[in-house]
Amino acid sequence: MSRVVERMAKAASSLTERRRAAARRVAAFMALTLASAGCAAQRAPAPAAQRAPAPAARGGADPGARAGAPAPAARGGADPGASAAAEPLFREAESLAGRYRVLGVQLFVLDQADEAGAAGERGAARRAALEAEATRLQAGVAAAYAALVDTPALRAAEQRPRALLALARALQDGGDARGAEARLRQLALEHPASGEAAEAYLALADLAFAAGRLDEAVSACDGALRGASGAPLRKRALYVKSWSLRGIGGRGATEGAMRALRAIVRLGPARAGSLEATIDEAAERELVELYAAHGDLAQARAFFAGAGERAGPRLLGEVEARAARRGRPEPPDRPAL
DSSP: OOOHHHHHHHHHHHOOOOOHHHHHSGGGGGGGTTOOOOOOOOOOOOOTTTTOOOOOOOOOHHHHHHSOOHHHHHOOOOOOHHHHHHHHOOOOOOHHHHHHHHHHHHHHHHHHHHHOOOOOHHHHHHHHHHHHHHHHHHHHHHHHHHHHHHHHHTTTTHHHHHHHHHHHHHHHHHHHHHHHHHHHHHHHHHTSSSSHHHHHHHHHHHHHHHHTTTTHHHHHHHHHHHSSOOOOHHHHHHHHHHHHHHOSSSSSHHHHHHHHHHHHHHHHOOTTTSHHHHHHHHHHHHHHHHHHSOOOOHHHHHHHHOOOTTTHHHHHHHHHHHHHHHHOOOOOTSSSO
């Protein structure tokens, strides 16, 4: 789960930010936006040899196509021999990652007990032991994935894109945001046709947004949206893009932000209780607020027709109602604020 996206959506919904311990749960190793990208520190760029150029802002050519020849797996598909050789390494790395996730759940349970005042001294000692074991195991997870990823004979292995994605997660979880970003760029460059490439671009967008590199965040979102990704990933990418464009500012960027929010609405409602459902709610509200403040009311009907038959008429009605309220004079007995 993307922490950056979740933070923006839930803050917009006036919900309480989850504690860092809650993010440990299993989100630390799910959907790579890296446990993903909650790191706000400024990051130095990856070494040139590992750096995949971000996609051209507002829809340029694929960065992998510009940067040179892709890895063998990107050109001709996975190699069965390399895949067979990589399987034991991948299974070992996945086993270590599973044990690390279990430790994360145990630490979360201790956090909940501590909040309830039921942890005590034994709980503190247990926490210290679990955290030490988690630190040791996290280093082993990263090393195990790196052993697969960095072996030249395994560059065409089917598991390599997944291992790169998992390696970036492990590096981010261990506090190495710079290393994680380098591995994400490597994945986007060397395996541009893989399903994991879109997740890599979204994770790069999260990292760029958290660091205030908003143009880069928009470009990375475009990279995530370029493929045939499913609605959940597209919604996350569109939401990060909308916030990045609003941060850039200016008429063109604001209009782009509104189009991104409209695209989220057009994708239809997500499963109740999911992160994407929170994004749906925030996107509708923010779209109405943005259009009421910056949109052309004469073009509102045409604009909201693009949001689809389910939500378009309702959102148009909310915008028109806001416009009507703004044009209505204040009642004489109502003090001006």
